[in-house]
Amino acid sequence: MKDITSEDIAMKVMKSTTENVELSEEEVSMLENDEEIQKSLRLLAAVQRSMLEATMPVPDVNGELEKIINEEDVNETSEHRHFMGYVISAIVGAAAMIALVFGYNYFSGIGESADKISKVETGSGETMTINLADGTEIVLNDNSSIEYPHGFTGTDRIVKLSGEALFKVSKNKHHPFIVETDKIRTRVLGTVFDVKAYPGTEASVALVEGKVEVKNMSSGKVTNIIPGQQYRMNIAGKADIKKVNTDETTAWSDGVFYYDNKRLEDIMYALGRWYNRKVVFKNSALKDIRLNFAAERKGSIQETVELLNSLGKVKVTTDSERIVIE
Known part of the structure; x- marks a missing residue:
């Protein structure tokens, strides 16, 4: 590095x-x-x-x-x-x-470029807030990208996401808002929800308020979820719905790492993505340890690792390229 x-x-x-x-x-x-x-x-x-x-x-x-x-x-x-x-x-x-x-x-030249597509990307340790022309607010998580038009001119308001973003969609019952990823397609009229679809990982939609419709792009099946529910689809395309704490699923947008009884593997890969480090488990059995963990995202990697080690469950070390768990 x-x-x-x-x-x-x-x-x-x-x-x-x-x-x-x-x-x-x-x-x-x-x-x-x-x-x-x-x-x-x-x-x-x-x-x-x-x-x-x-x-x-x-x-x-x-x-x-x-x-x-x-x-x-x-x-x-x-x-x-x-x-x-x-x-x-x-x-x-x-x-x-x-x-x-x-x-x-x-x-x-306003009005002449409404169909022009913009693409915004974030790197490790970065988030970005974007306000669309219709009043929708998007908070883009780290290592993510989103494509959106300068103005919505058709029936549907369509954006394309890779990674994770929190959407606060401006209500318009005549023009559905659609978030497309390579795995799932989420359709709403106006609501607050989190979409996660990083390449090579499971895809999910967690609903904070309102109502959304999620389409599995591999099977074509459409599912409705209600506030407090999360739609998850694994890499193989199998989907399920579970109840979640939406404060936890959206905490990243407030600058916080917050995990409630989560697998250590999921926590560490999120930290690795944020700090741009490769995650290495010396013992694969450690991946299934469950932790309650919270930290400020603006903190250094050393500070975050110290907090993890203070829990006494595992030993975590880091260098310029890796986070090692043993």
């Missing part, structure tokens, strides 16, 4: 979905303690959030920054660190200008 660089910290600030981004002393120092740079980054973050909430296309700032860095054949010296300050300042200014142009073009 690569070392964290000053451009990584810049991206962290610009990708943030909160007004104030918490940076460690080390991260602040990597931005050379330049308050103007940090202020510019936060301004750009606000611009990007506003553009996402207005369903505008957002410039690929990360990609442009990587192009500049890759073109420079310099060593990681004090001169390079000083150079990075200029690079970050330049890219912030350029990206902000691009954002303004995109915003102007969007508003001047």
